[in-house]
Structures are given as structure tokens and as C-alpha cells.
Amino acid sequence: MSTLLEVSGVSVSFDGFKAINNLSFQIGERELRAVIGPNGAGKTTFMDIVTGKTRPDEGRVTWGEKAQSLLSMSESAIARAGVGRKFQRPTVFEDQTVADNLMMALKKARGPFAVLRFKPSAADHDRVAELAEEIGLTPALARKAGELSHGQKQWLEIGMLLAQEPRLLLVDEPAAGMTPAEREHTTDLLVEAAKTRSVVVVEHDMEFVRRLGCKVTVLHEGAVLAEGSIDHVTKDERVIEVYLGR
């Protein structure tokens, strides 16, 4: 399995507080990975660094076969390179319809002039319908995203990410605030997505992570504490101490 994203020796501090401390992390092509850790372990900061929102003080973040550095790229350039991100709170464009939201996310040229000339083809409409089917929002295509329930907004956002066709999907607490049935659907979506791309799921719900059935990375105080299968890490003494033993 070739490496898609490699983070090595990355540190970042905010006002003297080390949010990320010499973190190294690798993810391969088409790998599903869960990242867990207590609050303040640096999970969200890690995502911020990969997506270009936060610049690290030191370290390297490289991407793809050519090991291209992501550190000098803007957020939008990183997104175009193939990193998709789902935020903790669902962020969809509430004033626009579900169809508009998906159409905007479809992988197409992103420059202003290209967008101005853009006319959706039949294939684009089909793709939007297909995505809506996948996330269970076909009946809501013409509704404004602001009218959807919390869980539906989460799915719409996942649908928008799939529409972007990223090679790496970063998902921040996808199951937060969902009903058990919605969680199950979300698990299926993520496992399905990981068949064609790499997916990193940040979660602190152990049950949810167990259902994903993938390799787990435990973060603590901005560094990797343990890595391996869910059963392996839950037996680790240090993990039990900082995270589970409380």
C-alpha cells in the first residue's frame, strides 16, 4: 500500500501551548483509519494542519506519489489536490437547495471564469441524483438545506465531500448528535467511501470506532500514543490510563 499522506515531525503551539508535539502520521491509499483521543489531544488541530488552515511551526506534510509539500499551498489548492474535509458541526449552505449544494461540490474546474461558463450537463444532473440516492436525500433535492434535520445535514455534507471526489477524506466526529439508526447509516457511508479512497475519521465514541473495524491511532497531548487494531489499543496500558481508565 503506497503512502498517500505523510505527516512527519510536526509541531505547532498556540500562545505557548503545544497543541501538536512532534507528531508523525501516515496513511495509505484506500485506507480507513480512526483517530481517537481525549479532548485537547490535538485531533482537530491535526486536521487544520493537513487542510492548510493552520501552519505548523516545524515539520513536513507531504502528499501523493510525488511527495508534494502541502505546507505552501492555500486551503483551496489543497482541497483541489484531493483533500476533502467534513467539519464537526454540519456546514452546508443553508440558503440553497440540496441539489445546488451538491452541484457546487461536484468535481469541476474551480476558477471564476470556468464557473461562470459552467452549464450542468445531463451527466452532472445524473451524478447529483445518484449522490442524493446514496445519502438518502432524493426526496429533499429541491428543498433548502436549512430546512433539513441535523442528521440529514451531516449526510448532505458527506454527499458533498463524495461529490468532490477527494483522494483523502477527513471526517470530524461524524456521528455526533445522531440517533442510533443515523449512526448506522453513517458507518455504512464511510466504510463504502473507504473502498475507493482514504478516509480518516476523528471520533471519541469508542462504539462507533469499533463498528468501523479499522486501524486506530490514539492521540494524546499532540502526539501518537498508540496505533493498531481497536482491540490492541484498548489493551494498551497507557491508553487505558489517559483515555479509557477515567
Next chain:
Amino acid sequence: MSDLAIGAAPRRPFVARHPSVLIFLALLALFTLGVTILAEGFGIGVISTSFVKTLGKTLCLCLVALAMDLVWGYTGILSLGHMAFFGLGGYAIGMWLMYARTELIVIESLSAAPLPPTPDEIRDGIANQIFGVVGASELPPIWAVAHSLPLQLAAVVLVPGLLALVFGWLAFRSRVTGVYLSILTQAMTLGLALWLFQNDSGLRGNNGLSGLQNLPGLGGVPQSTVSMWFFWGSALALGLGYVLCAWVVSGKFGSVIRAIRDDEARVRFLGYPVEAFKLFIFTLSAVIAGIAGALYYPQAGIINPAEVAPIASIYLAVWVAIGGRGRLYGAVIGAALVSLLSTWFTGGQAPDLDLGFYRIQWVDWWTVLLGLSFVAVTLFAPKGIGGLIDLITERRPPDRHGADLGPEPGALREQEADAK
């Protein structure tokens, strides 16, 4: 061509998908026809020439309001400096009007001399005529192409466009947003006004450019006719501007800029270069504002630096807010209504209001009334006058339990959103 793929949805023409554009164009055509029939120039003469000019100027203000709505209502950039671009358009065309007319006057006065005047003599004569008032007799370098109508017309578009491009590039690249951007745009228009006020800026200081209502070489054509030409030109520009803006804000481009208005960071993570989109809209709106200004000032007859003072741009934002931002017809309604009311109240025609203990004279109190109505609209009717249209079309906003549509300062408030 992917459009030819099997199962392609039939694509109806642009105006059919946007009936409000068609309605607007029909109303504008009707209004233009009505004024033409009633005016002195080509009709029965019920409307005075000065009122035709007022109406023509109002159409130009509607056009600049459209530009403001594009920037603020759709993209969420509260620019408080767009009248600078409007003024620059006016100065650009004013320079040619003044130069060309003065040239004719100078040539005529020199033709009495025994020898035909040399080009240098003519140039000096023009410089004396135009700049005598500020005590100069040299034509400043800024007037280098003032003799050429095509070049000055190009300047109408290029000068505001370039200023917006450079200013926007610097501001957006540094991620200046919200109230700081508004302050920066105020500083821009204030800076421009202060520069123009100086005599050595080369644009006649606080005298400004005058006599712009007289078209060079057409001295024999009465103002009643000229006023109609400009009225038609303004109506045409407004119609074209409306279609252009409607096209820009429809489709995916419109989706993206409204998304930037409501949640800029999220749009970045979708891979859109947000700064490039903002710069595009900012520059496009500046060009539209420049064209509107170039049509406005020949009808006003005079332009001076006070026209680009910061307050002018704030009025522009007030018009759009009162009309209803985020909808093109709202901007037009707001600009037309408020500027016409303003003309009426400040023109002394409005009857004084006698309260017994105090007599309200509207010339003084109009701005207070305008300020109060702005506060009232913001608090009680955030959709503005345009929101009344929703009562007819029965658009219902989705219930968001009081949450705004996004985290950006320019995002639509819940009360402003409609279910279109």
C-alpha cells in the same frame, strides 16, 4: 458536447427561467416609453426637461445600486466605497466633454486672427480656459488623452476597474473582511476625494468639471433632445446591466458567491479560490459603477470631489438595504424610491409640517427621516421593500429558529432569507 448527452433536460432560455428579469425589462421599457411620450424632446411636453434629467440620473443610480447589490447583497462584501468608482467614471467622461467643447470655443475665437492657429496655440488656449480657474495654464499629464473620445470612454471602464482590481487584490489577499474591509473602502473613497480636492491633482480641485450637459459640436441641439438621448442611454444601460447581473448571480457562479457570503471558510474547503471570486465580483461591480457614473454626470452637468465623499457610498448601501439586499429588483426599487424622495424633500416641494411648537422643514429634516427609516427597515423589515414581493409570490422562508445562514458578518440574517 456533453449537452447533447442522452436524457439531457431541455434547457429553457435564460429569461424564461428567470421571469423576474422579463418583468423588470417590460416595466423599464414601459417607463421609458411613457417618459418619451410625456417629455418635451419628442413628446407632448408634460414633463419638464429638468425632470427628465432627474429621471435619467435616477436610472444611473439604480445601475450603481445593482453593482452594490452584487458586491454586498450576493457576495457579502460591504463595500462603502463604490461611489468612488461611480465618480471616476464621471470624471473620465467629463474630461473629454470639457476638453472637446473648450477646443471648439478656442478654435472659433482664434479663427479671427490673421494667421491660422497652430496646434500648440490651440492646446495652450484650452489649458488656459480650463485651468484659469485654479491659476494654472498648463495641461496636466492626466489630460494627455482627453482629446480622444474612444480613449476616455475606455478610461470610464479601465480606471475604476483597475483601481478595484489593485485595491481588491491587496485587501482580499490579506483576508481583510467584515467591518475592517468596510473601513478600508471608506478610506479609499475618502483618499480619492481628498486627492481630487487638491488643485494640483490636475482635475480642477474643488471646482470639479462643469458644463458637462453640453455635448461638443452639438450646440444647436436643444437640451430637451439631449436629455432624452441620455435618458434612453441610461435606460438601456440599466436594462443591460440588470440582465448581466441576473446572469452572473444565476447558476453555479451565483451559488458560489452566495456561499461565500454565508460561509467563506467552507467554500475554501470545497476547493474554490474565494479571493479570486471576490476580486472578480468587486472589479465587475466597479466597472458597472463607472459606466453608471459616466451616464450620470453629463445629465447632472457638474462633477466635483464632494461626489466621492464617503457619505455618498454610505447612502448607496442605505438604498440597497431599504430596497432589500440579495435581490436585484430590491436594489433598483431602493435606489429609485429613496433618491426620488430625496429630490422631492430637498427640492423644497415637500410642504412643511407644522407641529404647533416646531415647524419641520424637510430640507433640513429629510436626512433624519432617511436615517430613521434605515434603522426601522433594519430592525423590523430586514428584507426591505423587495420583501413585499414575497407576499405576492408567497415565498416562505425556512424556519431556522433564529439562526443566521452562516458565520460570516455578511451572511444573510434569518429574517432576510427567502425560499427562492
